[in-house]
Amino acid sequence: MLVLGLVIGFPLLGFLVLLAFGKRIGDPGAGWVGTIAIALSFVAAVVTWILLLSKHAGQRTQVLRLFQWIHAGGFHVNITFRADPLSVVMMLFVTGVAALIHLYSIGYMKRDARFHQFFVYLNLFVFSMLVLVTANNLPLTFLGWEGVGACSYWLISFWFERPSAASAGKKAFIINRIGDMGFMLGTFLVFENLHSVSYSQVLPAAHRLPAGTAEAIALLFFLAAAGKSAQLPLFTWLLDAMEGPTPVSALIHAATMVTAGVYLMARLSPILALAHAASTTIAIIGVVTAFVAAMAATSQTDIKKIVAFSTVSQLGYMMLGIGTGAYVAAIFLMVTHAFYKALIFLSSGSVIHSLDSEQSIRRMGALAKLMPITAWTMIIAWLSIAGVPPFSGFFSKGSILEDAFGRNELLWVVGVVTALLTAYYMGRLVFVVFYGKPRWQEVTKGHEPHESPRIMTIPLIVLAVAAAVAGLLNLPYSGLRFLHNWLSPVFGSALVSYHLSASEKVLLPATDAVVALLGVVIAWRLWRNHSERKALEPTVLLKGWYLDSFYDRTFARGGTALAKFGDRVVDPTIIDGAVGGVAWLFRWVGGLGRKVQSGLVRSYLLIMVGGIVVMLAYVLVSAAR
């Protein structure tokens, strides 16, 4: 399985080369080096896939062992990578989408002062992501998990000159820290109960876990996944993350990194299958996230915010799939989503690029004639995400909703309503941006927006084709369920299959199609000639349900209450966010530390004596029998 090493090795090589010589290679060259590295990695991934395909279905799990990493008593961790149907699917779409986005970035980041550095981070990111999806044990997955987190942090604040970019990076960092804790604790629990952290040993032995422990492990890992995959209530960071360059949003915050949580849950499906309560929780959180984010998306005016909320919503769908045991459907949606969401982002990027970094849809409009390729690819992406047959979203979302229906009708109802909203808000985006009256004159100061260079449109076209036809991967007819047949050995008995009656099998997809078309029509009726409708854009939704400011208030004000020692002038930075509040509390305690450290020896002695007295009190308590 040496070729697996190549899949991971090429991005690493690209990273190292760019790190060492990036500055010398210069503006377009560095981008090409990065792109080629990823493209080669994609080729290697294809070879891996073919090699696995040639094997019998039961023997498609291959492990590449490099060396022993940690060995401490019973605890050992090897640097081992795993090629199995699941990780190959992940590898293929990660490297494929990443290669296209690299190509696009060559055009997008042109003339940026730190052009080569951008590709250094991007290659490192792809490497980390591949480590994440191919690792054969939890600690190594965690390394990749941290690696993508760190790259995402750097890339969000890539334009750190903007203060908002820097603080957004910080927010992403801290919220992901909350999730990481879940990951580590989950790992420890797994090790405590199964005496191993290797997937090869843990997953087949998962059934030995006591039910309660399995629930706990599932919930802890879901905490990690919720942080990374931006589920309620931890999704606020993803919106701020849009401060990064658009290719970053496309690659990291739409196609790959944010889906890592879904991948992790799918990877741990044998444990999840034991945890019924946890699964139900995940399904509910998923569907609620999907709905809430879709509602919020209907009112945004920043084009990237719309897409970001849409991403959160789609991730909610994936978690719904995970929660209902429809792992294949979740992975299917993940793949198709990677295509159409990357496409939406890149198209938006193309628009933003031609409008000199303008992001408000209020100042766009009538761009379809000027940027035909961008417009058409965006429309394909819209129809895909809306679930209009026969575009890919129809099949992938349909299979999620089918299993949701099998689990509980209520989940299905919410899911369908969300689908309607999805078709609607994306339609709003398309009509307001590409049709209606031009409103961009102010921004462009006279000159007309023009189509992006070819290096940016080629990835758009490729992704558009993929988004349109990706449904072929898993058609809902017994012989044509390629992805299902490919993946089912991985999930085995964990995969839940619901039996639907013949009429349901016809009615459910029909409902999906009708709903999608309905959403398209409504959007057309409402937004064809309007760029603003106050009644349909309530502030509560524009502000993302006030979730962010709710955090501001609870944490920041809570902190303030603690410090109500006459200090009425609240530092303006406190109201900077939930993180600000917590950070402020820490700062306050830290300031207390500086007061304690008065420099007076006798005060120090007093503190020490205080410690001794407390200790002796404890002695008295323990000694008195």
Next chain:
Amino acid sequence: MFGSLVSQLPIRLPSISYQAIGPELILFGAALVVLALSATVGRREHPQLYRGIGLFAAVAEGAWSANLLRLIDQHGPSLAIAGAISNDGFSAVVGIIVAAALVLTMLIGPGFVESVAGQGPEFVTLLLLSATGAIVMAQANDLIVVFLGLEILSIALYVMVGFRLRDGLSREAAFKYFILGGFSSAVFLYGVALVYGATGSTNLVKIAAFLSSHVLINNGVLLFGIALILVGFGFKVSAVPFHVWSPDVYQGAPTSVTGYMAAMAKIAAFAALLRVMMVAFHLQLEFWRPIVIALAVLSLVFGAVFALRQREIKRMLAYSSINHAGFILLGVLAATSGGVRDSLFYLGAYSVMVIGTFGLISLIQVDAGKVEGSLSLDDVRGLGRRRPAVAVLLAILILAQAGAPFTSGFIAKFSVITAVISVNEYWIAVVAMVTAAVAAAFYLRLVLALFSKDEAEVGVGDALYPVAVRGGSDQGLRLSTASLVPIWIGIWASVAITVFFGLFPTLLLDLVSRGKIFY
């Protein structure tokens, strides 16, 4: 009458295992050689000679310990010299860690210290003597020997902290360290006295034997003694609330001494703490574990939180070392052989990186022409442009301290947390991880400052300490090339070791897992 007869009998000296006390003899002997040479050759003519002897002694000590470890693996551990010291894997491994810390300091330290305080044999001598104390503490199988080792180490450190005697900050640091240290020594000693009263011995093995064969009806005095001993150790390792000295002393001491002190005091005190608790008081685990938990949790939390507000880098690192102490205490409170191993790993990893870190900070201070006592975040802003090598190396070491993957710091944190999980104290593991996350924030702040764009705001550090600086006369230090070469070797070695054991921790884990305590 019979009594007087007995005392007439000739005294039979116990057999002395020179092999077991080889490390002490090498270091102490080298110190005496340096002193003797300086009297004949001339004090300041041959600074390189003294450093060379010191370095040689440190390496020899490490080699001796390694050989000792090999022999112990073959022939088994034993007690030596009338049971006063324990010749076991644990002491040999600690001997190796001490040697590593000493070698790095021998490379980095003298160049800096002697450029401020004048050249001479004293610094090298004190380094060797203090390391002798550390080895004694690691081997000690008797509370009296622990105390003597502690005092040898501490008194040498008091003097080293005050080595830049012409600077007010250094003198003040020495004084504070001394007076608080003297107080805590007295408390520690009182604890020893009470344990002696309760068990009839100061010998760890004999205490354990007594406690396992007798049930004390009234165990107050024993517990009292254990608690006071913990206070003494808590002071040495700077665990909250006995940490109060460390920010001041870390800041005031010559920077490379700070690194050495952070490393060596922790190695020695934790080694002795582990042995005392594991050997003598293992049966009292239920009693002392909550105390250690309290110390650990407080150190973790306050070390991390107090550092957030610091702009003074050396003080920030002092708090970070308090946080580290909390982590190492996790291994102690586990009180299992795994916990011992993980603590040793942490100590080894931490010592190497902290000495390197402070070496780099010394370099930055020399560059900036700063008083050694102060270096604020603003002073290092944009260092990545001016001195990329220094900035990158410092960033690596700081990230290692934060526990970044692929550095030994990550494995260290990971393994102590595993140790505490293995005794089912999950909440402590959670606390530790949360504080690691909080700590990551201030480490990151330092790293970001190193690579940020805007230049330094001038003179913040100077403005803060007008009084203190008055006594000194630091008109920009200059380092000769002859000093710079070993300094860079030491720094690179520290970074290389940190990264190497991050990539291949198994080698170090194998070593420390041979460090079993004999009882």
Next chain:
Amino acid sequence: MSIPGSWYLVVAALLFGLGAFGVLTRRNVIVMFMSVELMLNAVNLTFVTYARMLNDVGGQVAVFFVLVVAAAEVVVGLGIIVAIFRHRATVTVDDISSLKG
């Protein structure tokens, strides 16, 4: 019948407390240092008392070592104090507080 050991122990404990109190309250660093010596003496008394109660020589030997340590500590400690005084002309502990924050 001789005096019970516990009486000596109580005296020692009181002496230790007095010493600790002195370190905590006095402002003159030399007197603070003397108070530390008082604490060490209390420890010595404890050791000797236990030695008698246990009929064991170990406690007395310990005192012997404590005396040596105390002597060494005094030499270095007074050296530091002299150094400080030479530069700052103060032995008032509260004045020695430049390092803080």
Next chain:
Amino acid sequence: MIATVISVPQLIVFIVSVVIIAIGGVGLLSARYPVHAALFLVMTLFGVAVLFIEEGAEFLAAVQVVVYAGAVVVLFLFVIMLLGVDREEITSFAGDTVRVALAGVGVALILAELFIVATGAWVTGAHAVAGKLSAGSNIGVLARSVFTTYLLPFELTAALLVIAVVGAVILSRRMSGVAQPRAHESREV
């Protein structure tokens, strides 16, 4: 009743020496001049030495007087005179509420100790390990123990004393560096 159990002369010696210790200790705490404090310290040391004798530690009593009272306290006095710091100190009891609270803490500490000590017979069962104290003359037994069981600690004191000497040399040598600020160039001590 106590008198019936404990021999009267011993009791008198005990009480007298405790009184001496108490006066010395309290005096040390409240002395206004450092010199007085040093003298009070000597007084306490003498009291403790008497207690040592009463407990059969004659050698230690001698060492206590010679080394402690004779050498250590003289060193203290020497430094006090050298520095000329024998001036009145504002004792900290006045107007310092924090220190009063501190005093409370100190007292609590002592009371806690007393409570433990008062709870009684904790030494039951412990055997002499290092050697019987009653096995001969005090010095003889002590010497035997120092050169057998405690041989290593005894040798370690050598290292301790070397450090003290080196430390003293360093701390005092630098004094010359102050007189001539450029220490690098000043030739010798």
